[in-house]
Amino acid sequence: MASRRAFDIRHQTGFPVVALTCFFLLYLPIAALVVYAFNAGASVAVWQGFSLRWFVTAWNNEQVLDAAWRSFRIAVCAAFIATAAATMAALATTRTRPYRGLNAKYAFINMPLMVPEIVVSVALLIFFSRIKLATGYTGLGYLVAAHAAFCIPFAYLPIRARLEMTDLSLETAAADLYATKWQAFRWVTLPLLWPGILAGLMLAFVISLDDVVITEFVKSAGQETLPTYMLGQLRRAVTPEMNAISTVFLLISVGIVTLFFIVSRKRT
Amino acid sequence: MTHHSQDQFAIEVCNVGMVFGSGAHAFKALDDVDVAIRENEFFTLLGPSGCGKTTLLRLIAGFSYPTEGEIRLHGRDIAALPPHKRPVNTVFQNYALFPHMTVSENIAFGLVMLGRPRAEIRDSVDRMLKLVQLEALKDRRTGQLSGGQQQRVALARALAPQPKVLLLDEPLSALDFKLRKEMQIELKRLQHETGITFIFVTHDQEEALTMADRIAVMSSGHILQIGSPRDIYDRPAERFVADFIGETNFMTADVLSCADGTAQVALPGGARFAARVPDGVRPSGQVSIVVRPEHAELVDPGAGAHLTGRLAHVVYFGTDTHYHVLLDTGQRFILRRQNSRNAGAEPPEGAVVGIRIDNGAAQMLKD
Numbered sequence: 001m002a003s004r005r006a007f008d009i010r011h012q013t014g015f016p017v018v019a020l021t022c023f024f025l026l027y028l029p030i031a032a033l034v035v036y037a038f039n040a041g042a043s044v045a046v047w048q049g050f051s052l053r054w055f056v057t058a059w060n061n062e063q064v065l066d067a068a069w070r071s072f073r074i075a076v077c078a079a080f081i082a083t084a085a086a087t088m089a090a091l092a093t094t095r096t097r098p099y100r101g102l103n104a105k106y107a108f109i110n111m112p113l114m115v116p117e118i119v120v121s122v123a124l125l126i127f128f129s130r131i132k133l134a135t136g137y138t139g140l141g142y143l144v145a146a147h148a149a150f151c152i153p154f155a156y157l158p159i160r161a162r163l164e165m166t167d168l169s170l171e172t173a174a175a176d177l178y179a180t181k182w183q184a185f186r187w188v189t190l191p192l193l194w195p196g197i198l199a200g201l202m203l204a205f206v207i208s209l210d211d212v213v214i215t216e217f218v219k220s221a222g223q224e225t226l227p228t229y230m231l232g233q234l235r236r237a238v239t240p241e242m243n244a245i246s247t248v249f250l251l252i253s254v255g256i257v258t259l260f261f262i263v264s265r266k267r268t
Numbered sequence: 269m270t271h272h273s274q275d276q277f278a279i280e281v282c283n284v285g286m287v288f289g290s291g292a293h294a295f296k297a298l299d300d301v302d303v304a305i306r307e308n309e310f311f312t313l314l315g316p317s318g319c320g321k322t323t324l325l326r327l328i329a330g331f332s333y334p335t336e337g338e339i340r341l342h343g344r345d346i347a348a349l350p351p352h353k354r355p356v357n358t359v360f361q362n363y364a365l366f367p368h369m370t371v372s373e374n375i376a377f378g379l380v381m382l383g384r385p386r387a388e389i390r391d392s393v394d395r396m397l398k399l400v401q402l403e404a405l406k407d408r409r410t411g412q413l414s415g416g417q418q419q420r421v422a423l424a425r426a427l428a429p430q431p432k433v434l435l436l437d438e439p440l441s442a443l444d445f446k447l448r449k450e451m452q453i454e455l456k457r458l459q460h461e462t463g464i465t466f467i468f469v470t471h472d473q474e475e476a477l478t479m480a481d482r483i484a485v486m487s488s489g490h491i492l493q494i495g496s497p498r499d500i501y502d503r504p505a506e507r508f509v510a511d512f513i514g515e516t517n518f519m520t521a522d523v524l525s526c527a528d529g530t531a532q533v534a535l536p537g538g539a540r541f542a543a544r545v546p547d548g549v550r551p552s553g554q555v556s557i558v559v560r561p562e563h564a565e566l567v568d569p570g571a572g573a574h575l576t577g578r579l580a581h582v583v584y585f586g587t588d589t590h591y592h593v594l595l596d597t598g599q600r601f602i603l604r605r606q607n608s609r610n611a612g613a614e615p616p617e618g619a620v621v622g623i624r625i626d627n628g629a630a631q632m633l634k635d
Contacts, residue, residue: 172331173364175351177378178429187377191368 034250037243044238054244064245067229074140074225075208078147079155082204085148086155087197091189094163095171110157112150120150121217128218138220146218147208154207155200158260162196195263202260206253277340278433278465279305279328284337284347286323286489297323298334299489305433305467306482310459312468314476315486316512321469324486325435328467330354341432352381357426358435362442363418365410371421372397372406378429396424399458416447420454427462434459436468440475452479473513477501485509502560505546505634510558517559517601523551531632533557536597539574543630556633561604563629566591566614566621573622575601579615589614593621 009015037055041048058064089109093102112120128142166189174184212227219228226249230242286298298320305311313321326332328339330351339347346354357378366374375396379389397403400420410418419439426434436455440448456479459466470476476483477497484494485508492506493499504510510518521533521543530542531551543557569576577595584607591603591614601623615621 167362167364169360169362169364170366172351173358173360173366174377174381175331176329176356176358177425178352178381179377180352180381183381187381188366 030250033243034247036240037247039240039243042239044240044243054240055248058241058244058248061241063224063229064226067224067226070140070223071209071225071227074143074147075205077140077144078151078208079201079204081144081148082151082208083155083159083197083201086152086159086200086204087193089152089156090160090163090196094160095168110153113153117150117213120146121214124214125217132220140223142218142220143215143223143225146214147211150211150214151204151207155204158199158203159193159196162193162199166192198263199260202256202263206256206260210249210253276307277304278307278309278342279467280338280340280343281305281324281328282338282340284324284327284334284339286320286327286332287335297489298327301337301489301491303484303491303494305465307465308463310456310466310468310479310481312470312476312480312483313486314470314473314480314483314513316471318488319486320489321471321486322437325358325437325467325469328433329356329358329435355429355432356435357429357431357433358437359422359426359439361438363422363439365418365421365425367409367411370407370409371402371413374410374421375424375428377425382429392428396428399427399461400424415443416451419443419451423455423458427458427464430462431464433465433467436466438469438471440470441472448475455479477513485512487512503544503546503631504558507556507633507635510631510633515561515602515604517561517564519557519559519599519601520554521557523553523555526551531555533630533632535574536595536599537575541574541625541630542628543632544628545632546634549632549634551632556635557630558633559625559630561590561602562588562606563626564601564603564623565605565626566593566603567624569620569622572624574625575623577601577621577623579617579619579621582614582617591621593623 036044036047038050038052039046039048040051040053093105093109096102107114124142124146128146132138132142170188170192171184174188175181179187210227211225212231215225215228216231219225224232226245230245233242281301281303284298284301285296288295288297301320301324313324315321323332327334327347330346330349330353334347337347338345341354341356366377369377372393375393376389379392384392393406394403397406400423402417402420402424405413405417410421413421419442422439439455440451443451452475455466455468468476468479477500480497482494482496483500484491485500486492487508493504493509495503500509501513504513504516507518510516519536521535521541524532524534524540526532526545529545529547531545533541533543533555535541543555545551566579567573575593575595577593579591580594580600581590581592583590583592586607588604588606591605593601593603595601603623
């Protein structure tokens with residue numbers, strides 16, 4: 001097995017050093033953030049003993065709870081809208097013979113991944129302010145719409161990957177066995193697609209939850225989400241309360257992404 | 269014994285044409301195809317890949333629609349009906365079993381979609397499980413089954429709704445040799461027990477000969493010949509049919525006279541012989557005739573020999589032996605002899621030998 005070893009990247013000289021350095025640099029700041037969330041003192045740099053006081057403080061902070069609840073509502077709505085749209089887009093782009101312009105369509109659906117966020121933010125700010133003026137509506141709808149739009153490609157990718165794995169002849173077989181188009185979708189395509197849809201939903205939820213740039217531009221007065229609230233606080237005094245909120249945030253995100261992994265690997 | 273009258277057809281394909289693409293990229297997959305399949309028949313579409321046999325099957329199933337012509341089921345034109353409205357079911361080449369369902373759920377699918385009462389579905393599924401001998405595996409997921417078991421689930425699933433016609437798209441091609449032989453017998457049994465018309469697509473000529481009541485040989489979008497396995501094998505009308513099915517010796521011969529579907533011809537080397545003439549052909553001049561390798565025997569050169577030559581190779585095949593003879597005219601002729609314990613001594617390679625063709629074994633081709 002000498003030849004196989006020669007091609008294994010792990011046996012390249014210096015590989016362990018480079019890899020460990022990268023991981024260290026990536027995770028050291030996050031580790032420090034998490035550690036200082038448990039600081040007894042008011043500093044984010046000087047360790048003064050273990051305490052859960054900042055978690056309690058954050059939990060009792062009305063503004064934090066308000067922002068977190070708003071973030072949650074926006075993320076849920078945006079994730080559902082984005083996943084529904086992404087499912088339809090994935091069906092439309094895979095359940096067809098390849099045709100000229102199909103690649104352009106992929107690019108179009110994935111545009112939010114490529115267009116700089118700040119450009120979208122400015123565009124939406126101007127666009128929505130016109131609508132706000134004209135209609136007088138200043139609710140959460142704008143944020144939901146904006147989040148749903150940039151979440152579509154994130155929901156689209158796992159759904160399309162899943163669809164490309166499922167055998168087209170299964171739908172033909174369903175039609176052959178007296179299933180109408182809708183029945184074939186309901187009883188064959190959808191159950192097989194389900195893990196992809198769930199994965200897309202969770203990914204879209206996480207992406208919406210931590211967005212700052214677009215939210216900062218689009219939100220109306222008093223519409224702080226958790227990330228924009230934290231950004232605002234950091235401009236004033238920095239206390240381990242931010243670390244505590246970040247730590248909880250991290251746990252939720254990691255939890256959902258882990259779930260995403262488990263679901264998308266299921267039954268493949 | 270009741271006998272179905274010849275004109276009671278399950279499927280009639282009338283002047284069907286199928287063109288894929290358009291303009292300069294147009295490809296004619298089927299050209300003026302005409303075939304009538306009788307009720308309770310085991311009908312085989314045989315041809316090399318790309319000959320249009322699967323296209324024709326998909327048209328009958330309703331997965332695509334013909335660009336020309338009619339497809340009739342018991343006299344009713346169904347060419348424009350979607351697949352879920354046709355009482356025709358398919359066994360797919362890759363089986364296409366639903367991976368998220370159990371064996372029972374797969375078999376029940378068609379009946380559930382038809383909205384049959386629950387008790388009836390349960391009874392049908394039980395009957396099907398018994399028919400294909402899979403009762404013990406009914407609650408398994410299909411991914412946990414072997415190829416042969418998946419094959420039988422696919423059959424049961426297609427038979428459960430009791431279709432008028434069952435379409436089989438090379439269903440045995442993914443199985444190994446022994447299992448394929450078993451399934452061939454199994455399929456014949458199922459067809460016999462269910463009394464359903466089977467249309468079977470294959471590129472395997474041996475499979476076609478052993479299983480079919482009638483065979484349609486296809487090539488480049490045309491049906492070249494339709495007939496019983498014996499007709500197709502013994503009396504091929506076209507060069508392609510003779511060449512595609514089994515081994516054949518082709519010879520050119522001169523027509524001397526012709527009467528009652530039999531022509532007297534002069535074989536290369538001058539010997540006279542009678543050859544069958546295909547329907548609708550009036551032979552004259554030089555023609556092609558074919559003789560199957562097992563329809564001739566090696567004899568001493570001289571008396572009774574139609575052809576003479578030198579024995580070039582002897583190839584032993586276990587059940588039989590092939591003799592390659594280089595004729596005096598320069599052509600090759602292959603003979604096949606069944607091996608048996610009391611077969612006579614065989615001539616050595618290089619010996620001068622004579623060939624006697626069995627009476628009635630020579631067939632003239634259309635071209």
